[in-house]
Amino acid sequence: MKTESRLEKVISAGHFAVTAECGPPKGSDVSVLEQKSKHLKGIVDAVNVTDNQTAIVRMSSVAACAILKQMGIEPVLQMVTRDRNRIALQSDLFGAYALGIRNVLCLTGDHQTFGNQKAAVGVFDLDSIQLVKTVRDMREQGKIIGGEDIQGPPKMFIGAAENPFADPVSWRVVRLAKKIEAGVDFIQTQCIFNLGRFEEFIGQARDMGLTDKVSILAGITPLKGVGMARYMATKVAGMDIPEDVIKRMSGVAKENQADEGIRIAVETIQRVREIKGVAGIHLMAIEWEHKVPEILKAAGLAERPQV
Amino acid sequence: MIVAELKPISEIRNMLDRYSSILVVGCDSCVAECAAGGHRETMLLAAALKLSYGKDDKSPVITEACLDRQCVDDFINRIADQVPEHEVILSLGCGAGVQALARVYTDKPIIPALDTLFIGETQMRGVWQENCLGCGQCKLGYFGAVCPVTRCSKKLMNGPCGGSKGGRCEVDNDILCGWDMIIQRLQALGELDRLSEYVPPVDWSTSHSGGPRRVVREDQKP
Numbered sequence: 198m199k200t201e202s203r204l205e206k207v208i209s210a211g212h213f214a215v216t217a218e219c220g221p222p223k224g225s226d227v228s229v230l231e232q233k234s235k236h237l238k239g240i241v242d243a244v245n246v247t248d249n250q251t252a253i254v255r256m257s258s259v260a261a262c263a264i265l266k267q268m269g270i271e272p273v274l275q276m277v278t279r280d281r282n283r284i285a286l287q288s289d290l291f292g293a294y295a296l297g298i299r300n301v302l303c304l305t306g307d308h309q310t311f312g313n314q315k316a317a318v319g320v321f322d323l324d325s326i327q328l329v330k331t332v333r334d335m336r337e338q339g340k341i342i343g344g345e346d347i348q349g350p351p352k353m354f355i356g357a358a359e360n361p362f363a364d365p366v367s368w369r370v371v372r373l374a375k376k377i378e379a380g381v382d383f384i385q386t387q388c389i390f391n392l393g394r395f396e397e398f399i400g401q402a403r404d405m406g407l408t409d410k411v412s413i414l415a416g417i418t419p420l421k422g423v424g425m426a427r428y429m430a431t432k433v434a435g436m437d438i439p440e441d442v443i444k445r446m447s448g449v450a451k452e453n454q455a456d457e458g459i460r461i462a463v464e465t466i467q468r469v470r471e472i473k474g475v476a477g478i479h480l481m482a483i484e485w486e487h488k489v490p491e492i493l494k495a496a497g498l499a500e501r502p503q504v
Numbered sequence: 505m506i507v508a509e510l511k512p513i514s515e516i517r518n519m520l521d522r523y524s525s526i527l528v529v530g531c532d533s534c535v536a537e538c539a540a541g542g543h544r545e546t547m548l549l550a551a552a553l554k555l556s557y558g559k560d561d562k563s564p565v566i567t568e569a570c571l572d573r574q575c576v577d578d579f580i581n582r583i584a585d586q587v588p589e590h591e592v593i594l595s596l597g598c599g600a601g602v603q604a605l606a607r608v609y610t611d612k613p614i615i616p617a618l619d620t621l622f623i624g625e626t627q628m629r630g631v632w633q634e635n636c637l638g639c640g641q642c643k644l645g646y647f648g649a650v651c652p653v654t655r656c657s658k659k660l661m662n663g664p665c666g667g668s669k670g671g672r673c674e675v676d677n678d679i680l681c682g683w684d685m686i687i688q689r690l691q692a693l694g695e696l697d698r699l700s701e702y703v704p705p706v707d708w709s710t711s712h713s714g715g716p717r718r719v720v721r722e723d724q725k726p
Contacts, residue, residue: 283705305658308657319659321658322705322708324658324659324661326663327704330702330704364664365671368664368687371700375663387666434669434674435666435668
């Protein structure tokens, strides 16, 4: 074991891992986290805490992770390089580890013009791959950027995201290889609606021997209705929702669309479980955390391993 | 070159209205190329100001002048005779020109007429593109002569983000994805191998992050 991460234990024991996502509140209201965590505790192996996702100001992910940890949930700290320079990122990594956080997901982050602080400076001192290497060098060498020693180095289980649906297509696996080279342990992918392209991506990764070096968790998002499908298809960066998925959603009555969205999610989970090189799923039920138990039960993933 | 745009007349008026004699000074270099502050634009702005003041029944003295370069003392000195006759200088230079005038004419308020935007190129008549941030460590040789620091909205050094779609940037569909351009160009040149290696964090100390920069060359001094 490289770390004390529970997620690492689950994955390295060969279990099909299940992670979920929890967006912190737009304020300091802890009860929002209490409510969301009720639906996730004991149901999933770890919970990602988003870092001001889509550049909207929310409770800091370090704070929300620490609160979830107190509630008995294994958190995955999402860190974007959009808002903090290397001084702040490294400092927060020290702090997060001191608070008991053992997993980190290194991201660049959506551009600040998407959010509610459009006039903000975009920091981007590091990119996500440089952040991965920074966290790895802390763990493996006990050093910060520049080579100074750390007193009590954080030993994080290191994740990154990959979007198999972004362009240029030929570049996506090259980027994955670069992330692995930089030291990533697990990958969570963008939400999968275009299974064909996802299979193609995993196939390429497998051919290059990458799936043996990194654990890929397939991103799943249940659609609440055809409106959400259309919004995500046109307004959310890096999303690929094929027309037939939108057609399937609009083909059922409005009151049944949520159930249809869940059915699509469950079918997608069952399909990706069959793909060699997929180590688990990352279930992003956006502001729909209470549906997570139902989805996992339907997908036959209700029982989580004890490790 | 430096690319700039004329400010709205209302904003210029807000800064100017306390003065009764104005020396409008253009710059016939970069800002002439981008049709913002050259000889022609200086005449047009002076005329527009006269019209604008006329509507308010005001008639300040407005005199025009245009320098070949507003950022070099040899040229700046050429308006030395006209400056004392005016209360204020309205500069159509870039930010560097405005500040150079202020350094030379220490007792004169200098008002900018332009918003200075970026270092860029004229891609065609009427289209100017930003393509250099002056980071102080040019790495264009490794990236197919497309700058990741400038042309990628997130300054990414290790490849495109997940928001690149059809060669366009997630920030705006009108922005070309810098990384898509880098990859296409290196692919065409048969040099894609340049991208497989990890690029370590950029040393921003040579950029503006290190404070305002200054070049001193003894061999060039008089």
